[in-house]
Amino acid sequence: MVTKTISPSRGPAKTSGRDRAERKLAFRMTAPSLVIMALVAAVPIGYAIWLSLNQYSVRTAGLSRFVGLENYINALASQEWWAAFGQTFLFAGLSVSLELVLGTAMALLLNLAFKGRAVLRTVVLLPYAIITVVSAITWQTMFQPNMGLVTNVLSTLGLPGGDVVWLGEHGYAMAVIVMADVWKTTPFAALIILAGLQVISAETYEAAELDGASKWQTFVNITLPLLRPAIVLAAIFRTMDALRVFDLPFVLTRGANGTESMSMLAYTQLRENRLVGEGSALSILTFLTVMVVSVIYVRFAGGNIRDVAKEEQ
Amino acid sequence: MSTLTAERPTAELATRPKAPKRRLRGESKLHPLVWVFVVAVMAFSLIPFYWLVNTSLKKGASLSQGELFPSQPTLENYLVVFHNPEFLLALRNSVIIAVVTTTVALVFASFAAYALARLKMRRKAMILTLILSVTTFPAIAIAAPMFSIWREIGLYDTLLGLIIPKLTFALPLAIYTLTSFFKEIPRELEESAYMDGATPFVAFRKVILPLAVPGLATTAILVFISVWNEFLLAVTLTTSPEARPVPVAIAFFSGTSEFDQPLGTISAASVIITVPLVILVLVCQKRIVSGMTAGAVKG
Numbered sequence: 001m002v003t004k005t006i007s008p009s010r011g012p013a014k015t016s017g018r019d020r021a022e023r024k025l026a027f028r029m030t031a032p033s034l035v036i037m038a039l040v041a042a043v044p045i046g047y048a049i050w051l052s053l054n055q056y057s058v059r060t061a062g063l064s065r066f067v068g069l070e071n072y073i074n075a076l077a078s079q080e081w082w083a084a085f086g087q088t089f090l091f092a093g094l095s096v097s098l099e100l101v102l103g104t105a106m107a108l109l110l111n112l113a114f115k116g117r118a119v120l121r122t123v124v125l126l127p128y129a130i131i132t133v134v135s136a137i138t139w140q141t142m143f144q145p146n147m148g149l150v151t152n153v154l155s156t157l158g159l160p161g162g163d164v165v166w167l168g169e170h171g172y173a174m175a176v177i178v179m180a181d182v183w184k185t186t187p188f189a190a191l192i193i194l195a196g197l198q199v200i201s202a203e204t205y206e207a208a209e210l211d212g213a214s215k216w217q218t219f220v221n222i223t224l225p226l227l228r229p230a231i232v233l234a235a236i237f238r239t240m241d242a243l244r245v246f247d248l249p250f251v252l253t254r255g256a257n258g259t260e261s262m263s264m265l266a267y268t269q270l271r272e273n274r275l276v277g278e279g280s281a282l283s284i285l286t287f288l289t290v291m292v293v294s295v296i297y298v299r300f301a302g303g304n305i306r307d308v309a310k311e312e313q
Numbered sequence: 314m315s316t317l318t319a320e321r322p323t324a325e326l327a328t329r330p331k332a333p334k335r336r337l338r339g340e341s342k343l344h345p346l347v348w349v350f351v352v353a354v355m356a357f358s359l360i361p362f363y364w365l366v367n368t369s370l371k372k373g374a375s376l377s378q379g380e381l382f383p384s385q386p387t388l389e390n391y392l393v394v395f396h397n398p399e400f401l402l403a404l405r406n407s408v409i410i411a412v413v414t415t416t417v418a419l420v421f422a423s424f425a426a427y428a429l430a431r432l433k434m435r436r437k438a439m440i441l442t443l444i445l446s447v448t449t450f451p452a453i454a455i456a457a458p459m460f461s462i463w464r465e466i467g468l469y470d471t472l473l474g475l476i477i478p479k480l481t482f483a484l485p486l487a488i489y490t491l492t493s494f495f496k497e498i499p500r501e502l503e504e505s506a507y508m509d510g511a512t513p514f515v516a517f518r519k520v521i522l523p524l525a526v527p528g529l530a531t532t533a534i535l536v537f538i539s540v541w542n543e544f545l546l547a548v549t550l551t552t553s554p555e556a557r558p559v560p561v562a563i564a565f566f567s568g569t570s571e572f573d574q575p576l577g578t579i580s581a582a583s584v585i586i587t588v589p590l591v592i593l594v595l596v597c598q599k600r601i602v603s604g605m606t607a608g609a610v611k612g
Contacts, residue, residue, distance in 0.1 A: 018513075019433050025513050026432035029424035030440060033484050036421065040481035041447050044458035051461060106354060114343045120351060122598045123358050129590040129601075131542040133560040134583040138361045141368045141576055147379030149364045183361060188605065195606035244451040247544040251564050263453040263545065270457050271549060280457045287454035294449050 045287070052281035056274075064277070071281035081282065084265040085289070087258060091174065092242035095181040099238055100231060102182065103189030108223075110190065111197045128187040136251035139180040143167065170258045177248050177259060185241070189234040196230020197223075232301040239297070243290050262286040365587075369580035376577055390581035399554040400582060403562030407586075409472055410558055411540045414479050415533055422487030423529065427517050429488070430495035431503070441492075448485045455481065456549040463550060470556045478546050483536045490535060493607040494528025495521065531604035534597055538590070559586050 052071050057063040075081045110121055127135065142149045143166040155162025166172040200223065208218045246263040253259045255268065266286055270279025343351075368376065370386040394400055428434060429441060459478050460469070468474035498521055506516035522529075544560045551557045557565075563586070566579045594601065 018507075022433045022513055023435060026428035026434035029428040029432070030434070033421045033425040033488060034440070034443075037444070037447050037481055037484055040478055041450060041455060044455050044462065044478075045450075047462060048454060048458040051458060105350070109347070109350060109354065112343065112347070116351075120355065121602065122595060123355050125594050125598055125601060126362070126591060127358055129538055129594045130587055131544075131560050131590075133544055133564050134365075134587055135361075137563065137579055137583050138365045141580060142361060142364050144379070144576070147377050147576075149360070149367075149379070149381070152379045152381070183357070191602055191605045240449050244453070246453070247560070247564075250544070250548070263451055266453045266457060267545070267549060270460060276457075276461055283451070283453045283457040286451050290449060290451050 045284075048280045048284055051276055052284050054277050056276040067277070071277045072285070075278065075281050075285060080260075080265055081262075081285070083258060084260045084262045087174075088243055088245065088261045088263075091177060091181075091245060091261065092239055094174075095178045095185075095242055096235060096238045098178065098182050099186045099189045100235055102186045103193050103234060104227070104231065106186065106190035107193035107197055110194050124187050124190065127184045130184060132184060132247040133251055135180050135184045136248050139176055139183070140167065140252055143176050167253055168257065173253050173257045173259050177252055180248055180252070181242070181245070185238065189238055192234040192237070193227060193230050196227050196233075200226045232297075236294070236297050236301070240290060240294060243293060244286075262289065362587075365580050366584055368576060369584045372577055390577040391585070393578050394582045394585060397578075399557075400559075400562055400566075402554050403557050403559045404586070406472060406556060407541060407558040407560075410475055410479065411537050414476050414483050414540045415536045417476075418480055418483035418487045418536055419529060419533055422484055422491055422532070423522065423525070425484075426488045426491035427495050427521065430492045431500075431517075431521075432513065444485045444488055447481065448489070450482075452482070452543070452545040453549075456546050459546070460549055469550060470552050472556055474550055475547060475556065475558070478550070479540050479543055482543070483540055486539060487532050487536050490532045490604050490607060491525070491528060494525055494531070497528075498524050527600070528607075531597075531600040531607075534593065534601055535604045538593075541590075 053066060053068055054064040055067045055070070106124060110117065110124070130138075143151060145151055145163070145165050146155075148166075151162050151164070151166070153162075154160070161172075164172055166176050204222060204226070205218065208222055213221070244263055245261045246267065249255055249259045249261055249264055250267075255261075255264045260268070262282070263286055266279050266282035269275045269282055273279075367381075367383060369390050370383045370388070371380070372385075372387045372389055375384055425444075429437060434440075455478055459474075463469035463471075463474045468477070502520050502524070503513075503516045506520045507513075511519065542560065544564070547558050547561045548564070551561060554562070563579065563582050566575060566582060
């Protein structure tokens with residue numbers, strides 16, 4: 001870009017004329033998308049903030065009373081919010097860490113050149129395309145008391161867990177929700193990490209081999225550090241997604257047994273209890289939580305991502 | 314092929330030990346433990362599918378006993394699903410919503426992505442950050458106010474009322490993925506179009522867009538899957554079968570036939586809507602992989 005502007009073959013006047021035309025075109029081409037996103041993201045969020053400052057009558061729709069921060073104070077003082085907050089973070093922590101470990105292992109596997117790699121890649125990708133609701137139903141059927149695959153196999157082998165009502169107890173229900181999520185989204189983490197793996201040059205490995213490094217040493221001292229940006233990126237995407245979790249607990253437990261997520265709690269207040277003000281306050285709190293976490297991530301790992309961006313240019 | 318030519322590479326290998334040996338070793342030998350891991354990963358990915366299909370083929374006692382293979386496989390659950398008008402309606406709704414959203418998102422996103430990838434532009438970094446930040450919004454933050462706005466202006470429980478908010482989440486995904494595809498097209502092509510007197514927009518439409526077809530196809534698949542999959546907006550903004558898409562219809566399936574074991578029919582419905590997606594993955598797995606990784610690492 002820099003060389004282009006000082007290139008002597010084109011006059012500076014002509015270049016700036018084209019510059020202006022390009023900027024104008026760029027503005028026109030980006031505007032529709034930005035307008036749509038602003039209208040359907042920024043405006044509703046502004047409206048949600050307004051709704052959250054009001055109390056709506058449950059019986060008479062539309063009848064409202066300005067209450068200031070009361071909905072927020074009530075939410076932050078309630079046990080439900082903190083329970084949902086805690087459960088969402090527990091779910092995100094468990095599923096994201098499992099997905100990163102499994103995803104890294106899967107990526108290393110997919111990076112090996114062996115016969116059948118294409119088959120493995122396709123098979124691994126299948127759960128990603130499954131809609132989350134179906135994935136939830138699938139895992140639900142596997143853990144049905146007596147008639148599910150897992151409960152059946154466990155009791156046949158005489159192992160514990162066969163006679164448990166998995167979705168009827170907090171710890172077990174959470175385990176099923178985490179497994180369903182890991183099953184569906186590990187391929188996503190694996191592919192991002194695989195892309196990071198393919199950027200590492202073969203020469204780096206050859207040098208390590210010449211120095212007599214063992215496979216494990218090579219992995220810990222070369223692969224993992226060079227892979228860090230990709231892993232962090234996968235972690236960011238997956239964490240943002242996990243903190244917004246809704247479909248899985250909705251289908252698997254309807255939020256029972258302490259598996260209600262932040263999004264679910266807001267939904268329940270809004271749709272089932274028709275508490276528009278409270279529901280909006282909870283959805284804004286969910287939004288703020290996700291935003292704070294993403295800012296923390298970018299703050300601590302952002303340099304990493306910027307380095308990747310620089311190398312790519 | 315003669316034995317002579319077949320032998321030659323091996324002879325060469327002996328003189329150049331390091332680099333080619335590495336490639337060869339990777340191709341031929343895989344540690345037995347690695348094979349165990351390959352099989353475990355495959356099983357983990359496939360067994361749930363098997364169980365879903367297995368459950369969908371069972372009825373009555375064979376369902377409640379949880380047989381590992383259906384002793385009396387029956388297609389009855391599938392017939393029930395196909396005779397369920399609500400399911401057919403949901404299928405129609407999902408197709409309309411996904412096709413319209415994907416098409417509209419692709420048109421607008423290809424403009425925006427081209428400008429962001431190629432044209433000189435003020436505040437480009439800020440705009441990209443803004444677009445990215447939309448993807449981090451929890452859908453509930455949009456769904457809550459949409460619920461109120463849509464009820465006031467009559468878009469609640471309509472297909473259009475679902476397409477509009479879904480577009481907001483489809484656009485950044487499409488822009489992000491397409492930007493990285495546009496960046497990969499050689500710049501010389503536009504330069505030569507400019508030499509021929511084309512304006513930047515003509516260069517985009519006549520030269521770049523046709524070359525970007527693979528990238529557009531990839532983006533379309535990713536957007537389609539995510540729109541088809543989306544649940545929270547769909548469940549918040551609909552209330553009747555007339556506007557309900559497939560995921561919501563399936564989630565509420567259990568209520569319709571409680572006297573029977575509904576698990577069989579739910580599984581059958583799940584299999585029915587999964588088959589097209591599985592075919593999509595089988596046919597387009599390379600595209601899906603490149604799309605998912607292009608947006609992520611090359612952005």
